[in-house]
Amino acid sequence: MRPFESALCDSWSPADWADCTVLVAVSGGADSVALLRALMAIRKQGKGRLIVAHIDHNLRVESAEDAEFVQELADRLAIPALFGKVEFEFTLTESGDGIEAAAREARYKFLKQFAMEQGARYIVTAHTADDQVETVLQRILRGTSVAGLTGIPRARELAPGISLLRPMLGIRRAEVEAYLAEIGQDFRHDATNDESDFFRNKLRNELLPLLRSEYLPQVDQSLLRLAAGATECREYVAAEAERLLDACLLTxxxxxxxxxxxxxxxADPFLxxxxxxxxxxxxxxxxxxMGRDKWRxxxxxxxxxxxxxxxxxGGIRAEKKGEQLTLTPPS
Amino acid sequence: MRPFESALCDSWSPADWADCTVLVAVSGGADSVALLRALMAIRKQGKGRLIVAHIDHNLRVESAEDAEFVQELADRLAIPALFGKVEFEFTLTESGDGIEAAAREARYKFLKQFAMEQGARYIVTAHTADDQVETVLQRILRGTSVAGLTGIPRARELAPGISLLRPMLGIRRAEVEAYLAEIGQDFRHDATNDESDFFRNKLRNELLPLLRSEYLPQVDQSLLRLAAGATECREYVAAEAERLLDACLLTxxxxxxxxxxxxxxxADPFLxxxxxxxxxxxxxxxxxxMGRDKWRxxxxxxxxxxxxxxxxxGGIRAEKKGEQLTLTPPS
Structure with a gap:
């Protein structure tokens, strides 16, 4: 087994998925192509199915070529591929952020729909440790809370019985590229979901290289460890908050x-x-x-x-009668 | 009352200190000179004493001139001034970090000693919101936990009955400079405690200006809010951890x-x-x-x-007998 494939197995045990239907989100870029190839290589023993899902955001002229590339790849690997096309109606006032958010929402809606139609247990995306670093740094600069520092979650339930999973979140982009070179697999160079995001690209291509070379070579590790620490802390706080809420909830x-x-x-006011x-x-x-002052x-x-x-x-009325708090949204 | 003086009053109510002995750490730089002048202006009504403390770190050739400047300022304001001189013995292998840490430790040791000798209730330092921004960003880049994100604490007990306080932590350096210009007060331009810290200066003079102009104008606010959020979260976690420890402690x-x-x-493993x-x-x-693996x-x-x-x-032996855990350091 090649190093990238073992790293993927360490992150997501084949025993957990080899007999399941797995929907693999493939943009055609290096990360998702590597994920697909590695899952194919690992799966050999299992009885499960891999299905490719490609969402065309229609944001670049080359996006049709990305879809063709993914279709050819799936054909060559002899696995089924599903295609979704997002139709946007843009107004000139729309910011890059707004477009990105809408594209993301549309993407996950398609993936969820495909997964339900195919009876998939897992939807996997190819987010890497580099994506995590960029996300955490971007949030820090734009303003975030401890919760935001947790970054891209490794796993999330998209619908009952359908988990969205990112098994490459601990793997660096360099390992992905080395793997693709090793197996002689090509990919679409600009097939990224973020190509419309100028800020993100500047952060990836200018700021992070500057921080590594002029400030701290280990800045990526710093951000990854911070995200891991924030995740542990937030999981604890979230569990305690849930316990408190459930203890207080009357109707x-x-x-x-x-x-x-x-x-x-x-209770503690923070909690x-x-x-x-x-x-x-x-x-x-x-x-x-609901800013800090409203919660207070x-x-x-x-x-x-x-x-x-x-x-x-939002017109939510809060009323205290005796020892009971009533919250009523507008009817 | 001038804007900077009101901001200081908002942050640290004169009622809390006007009748106390307050030791003001004055390097001679803009921040600490402004703090001293503003406290002088505010205190008029109170019966308490202000005392200047200047610590000469002996790290720059001009440091004797800084001390002279502070002495003259104190004389002109007719308040007592105490001077401490740190004697370092450097080795060529010492890093900037090591020097900074040693200088900081020596500084607080002097301040604590002065405060005890003078019966001071408070030691105040002139750290600003800009210092906080730099500290948080520096820690993020070097690697930190959620606890580290809390940045410079506003208050800390240095000894029983002696609080170290930073009342300017919510005030920007620009407000400080405007105040000094307003009252026509000069200051020593390089009298900073961090002058030996190349990384910190590069972050202040190059990275932060770049982030503001090329990435996000509001990056300072982002970092300050993150520090505030992390502080709230950590205070909650620390209180819960203390409760748990006290509940578990037998001897x-x-x-x-x-x-x-x-x-x-x-208990929750995180806690x-x-x-x-x-x-x-x-x-x-x-x-x-004691890394993550050791705690685990x-x-x-x-x-x-x-x-x-x-x-x-550290040679600490951990032994479990029945339901009792014994921790024994080497004798």
Whole structure:
């Protein structure tokens, strides 16, 4: 087995997937082509199926050629390939960020749909340690919280029984390129999902090389370790917040939530806010305008004796009666 | 009251210190000269004393002139000034980091000694939001944990009844400079404690300006908010770790510590390691070589049934007998 293939096995045990249907997101770029080739090589023993999924974002003129490349590759490897094409309607005011976010959303929607149609257990994407470094650095510069520092998650449940997995998150791009050279596999040079993201490319091609050469050669390792540490810390905090929320929750529906205000008021304020953030997420209430001051206002209400009700962003009414907090979104 | 003076009052209420003895660390640079002048202006109403402390690190040829400048300033303001001179013995192999760390340690040792001699309640230093930004960015690049992201702490107890405080940590260097221009106060241009730190200066004078102009104008705010978020998160984790440690601690002396292994084994592993880190700090045991793998080895021992004892870095022996963990440093 080649070094890249072993690294992939170490990260994602073949026993976990060799008998499953696995949908592999392949852009045609080096990372995803290497992932596909390595999974093919590893799978030999298993009974599972590999299926290629290619999403054409239609953002570059060459994108049709990327799709052709992926089709030919899949044909040569004799595995099925599914193609999705995103139709965007752009306005000139749209920022690169907005386009990127819309493209990402459309991509995962297609992948999820394909996975459901094919009965896939896993969707795998080829994000590497280099993608992680760039994501963490980008978030740090743009402004993030400890939660944001966790970077790209390794695993996420996209739908019941369908996991999105990134088994290459601990593997460097250089290892990918060495592997492709070794097996003589070509790839599309610009088939990246981020090509519309000017900031990201500048960070990858200018800032990170500058930091490595002029500041610290080990800056990538620094960012990866920080992401790993933040992930451990956030997993703990998230578990505690969930425990607190569940202990406080009295009734929950899309129309109203009632909580044990006394229990919430005696918790650590940091954790109480984390529990509220989790509740907002579970209820799918917008957190866009729920800044630090709004969460604090909610905590103040919870701790007060017979306070007047307040209205939070999104028109959510918070009212405390006795020892019960009622949260009501607009009907 | 001038804007800088009000900002300082907002950050550190005069009611808290106006009747106390306050030792002000003054290098002669803009930040500390502004701090001294503003505290003088604010204090007028109070009965407390201000005392200047200047530590000459003897690292630059001009350092004697810095001391003279501070002496003249104190004389003009009619407040007492204390001077400490650090005598280093360098070896050619010493890195800038080593020198900086030694200088910092010597500085705080002098300040603490002066504060004790003078019965000072507070030692204040003039670290600004810009120092915080630089510290956080430097740590990110060099490699840090969530704990390291908290940056320069606002307050720290240096000795019983003596607090080290940084009331300017929310104030930008530009506000400092505007204030000094307003009141026509000069300062020593290179009187910085970091002048020996090439990396720090490069980060301040090259990298941060580049990030602001070529990447994100708001990068300073991003880093300050990250530090604030990390501080809240860490305070919560530290409080929980302390609670867990105290709940597990059976006996504690410099020669031996015994812990309730069962209690520790049932805690969240992340928190259990945090509690052990805290114990190591309390015992003043070296954590230098206690990497992630060593902490995990300790957790494994704690969770195991009748395991063999292990030796941890620093010769600390960890032994589990029944439900009791014994930690013994070398005698």
């Amino acid at each position: 929950q529906s899309s129309k109203q939530v009632t909580l044990n205000a006394k229990r919430l008021a005696t 109480a806010i984390e529990a509220c953030v989790l509740l907002w997420r579970r209820q799918d209430w917008s957190r866009q305008e 206002a909610l905590l103040t209400l919870i701790a007060a004796d017979a306070p007047a009700p307040i209205e939070l962003p | 504690q002396s410099s020669k031996q510590v015994t812990l309730n292994a069962k209690r520790l084994a049932t 259990a390691i945090e509690a052990c880190v805290l114990l190591w700090r309390r015992q003043d045991w070296s954590r230098q070589e 080895a300790l957790l494994t021992l704690i969770a195991a049934d009748a395991p063999a004892p292990i030796e941890l870095p």
